[in-house]
Amino acid sequence: MTGWSDWRRDRVIHLDWVDRRGKVISTTGGEAKIVYEIAGMPGWLMKQYRPGTAISDARLDRLISLPERLDAAEKTLVHTATSWPVARVVAQSRSVGVVIPKASDSFVHAFRRPDGKWMEPKTVNVDQLCRPADELKALGQPVPSEKDRRATGRRLAEVGALFERHDLVYADWSYTNAFWNPQDGSVYVIDVDGCYFGTRPWIGAVNWDDPQVARGQPITTTTDRYRLGLLVARCLTGERGPEKVPAALLGMRDREPAVEVLLRMIHAGTPAEKRPTIEELAVALGAAARVTAPVPVQTVPATEPESDANVKNWKKVGPSATATTVGASAPPPPPPPRPPAAAPARDPSTARQPPPGRPSPARQGTTGSPTRRASPPRPGQPATRPRPARPVPRPLREAAEIVSVLGAWALGLGLLLLVVIGLARAL
Template identity: 35%
Template sequence: MRTWSDSPFATVTEVSSVTAAGERLGEGFQSRSVERLTSHPGWVAKYYRDPLASPDVAALDRLMELPDAMSAGELETLDRSTAWPVSRLTDGDRTVGVIMAEAPSGFYVPFNLRGGRSSEPRELQLDHLINDSDYLTRLGVRPPSRQRRHEITCGFLEVGVVLERYDVVYGDWSYRNALWDHGSGAVFLLDMDSCGIGTRPWIASPNWTDPAFPEGSELTAATDRYRMALLCLRCLTGTRGEPLDSFDVLVRDWPSGDGLTHLLHRALTTTDLTQRPRAAELLDVLRHPGPARPAAHVNPGSNVTSFRPVGRARQRPAARVAHVPPPASPHPPTPGPAQAPTPASTPGPASFQRPRPATTAQKKRLGGKPLPWALVLPLLLIAAAVIGFLTLPT
């Protein structure tokens, strides 16, 4: 396995100094081809459709240098689970591509073909994971267990935690760019060279569209929080489609406490982008199931202050929310001064009340000594008579 840490390349590599195999592994909106480097086994070259503009070159350089600032644990996550860019491919003064590590062999499996034949090993994508067991069995892939789905989801969130910690916006969470290893539960993200720091240009991700960001707008960490929550929901349940349609399956099959359900529900439905949970919150509740916790405000990302629904999000019926169980009580508040209790017979909401004098029966329950009125009354009458006699004129 090749990684950013063991890269043999300089920051800039002349395209003529490497040899590509000529076998196209893939292509995308930004790239015309991705090919293995026969001159450097374990590495691939991604060739851009058009040379990068100066701002994009500067952004790519910042990405390549970013791991230098990471801790050993963060770098280990990055090396293990991402195709992080290691070198710009140049043709003279133009940046025409980038070099990244190839996904390890565990992320490739042969698929069943018609006639009992098998294909050459192909990428095992998130697209395959988000399906039911029958589909995977027909494909020739061993269906992941519940525990394996949990491990895969945590793996993706671990990457998300590192990216968010350094304000890296991936944005391209999708069915094709995320790979998984059905044997070990490992994960691998592709196309990391397109990440931005703070923001990144719009990129279309069919069926992963964040309703808060209209087409063409710059994406921020808030979009990653939305798409990571959606990825989490789909990985665990193996279902796709409208996000809220998967909550019934999540509640049925993942009885891990209200915390997970309500964090995901909040991430996908809140109109306040500061309320979208961080990847670290999702990862924590997956590893330590428990009741729902109070929401924490987070930075929604650059220049994003409101929620603008677009597309089908406006048409979601409110009744779908009813399938999510009510949140458990949050952590108890800090104790304060005691308030007088409101009598049970008092109508209306609880409010501050003046304390009523304790009755004789209450005093007896509290250990007090009530006054002996049968004895006191005659003494009062005698005292009044004496006072009256003394005040008579002589």
């Protein structure tokens, strides 16, 4: 199979490079006008968008390059379980589509028709897990055990958790957007090029709509938690109707640890911000716990502009940037910051200094011109504190006090002498 790691060409290519149609895969489906195999490039598909589709070059470029920053385990997941776009296709200075990897042939199986004849092999959707056992047998497909269903649910949750860790909103979780291999339970999520960072325009689907989001409102990762939780719950229970899923989950509570998490994810009354994360669901289904990197608050448009030059109405979205370990106890909070040290008491005998930040008065030099002031500190350099005045030695202070007292006595005696002389003359 091919995947993101196998691409060896540029991340932005011209339509001329891929405008060689081989087998047509699809001509219907969402934003895609056509999806076809690229002749001469085995394992790669060209997904061409419909005319007038709003495309952000910046979003696609950021999405295409994201796997470069993932760790080895996440890159493997991207490579084996997603149709992650590998290049943006342009024509006449506009984006017209993306190149995506083709799913492995392990997801392609033949189905038996009601008359007993076999149809041409086709990809198997996760939808097959929601068929009754007798119907699967009639189609010539193996009947999955609870262990098989759990493995498939865990793999779906692992892909969803990858999106969630990097603040990607997929929003299109449903039966038809994930392939399933009945032989080993592996999954393959398609239409990844439709992911947005932080929030994305509303997208609806019958029996998949988030009860906490009004129709037409932007969607965040909290809606992904609801929709993916519902998809996994349906895969585990084999129940298609949303009204039957909760009761079916309760019936397997004693043998499935993920039931409590799923019930909180899909309960209509659970506030969106209180839903368990997809990472919690993955761990409950048996995935290894991992430390999630802090998710930065993204600045993204609520609705995608037709070009990058027309971006308006941006808003901050996304979870708080705190690292957490799913499936482990929370780390202790950091110690409170130390209070600032008290300033040392000033000696009353020292000369008065100007307040911090206020320059000292200019001193007159011998020529009568003011001396040059010190240059202000450069950015990033600490401001130089004014040097405190040197205190007067104690013996000198005591001598000065004695001289002051003697002077006062001398002045008093002089005045008394003048008074006596004046009285003597008067007599």
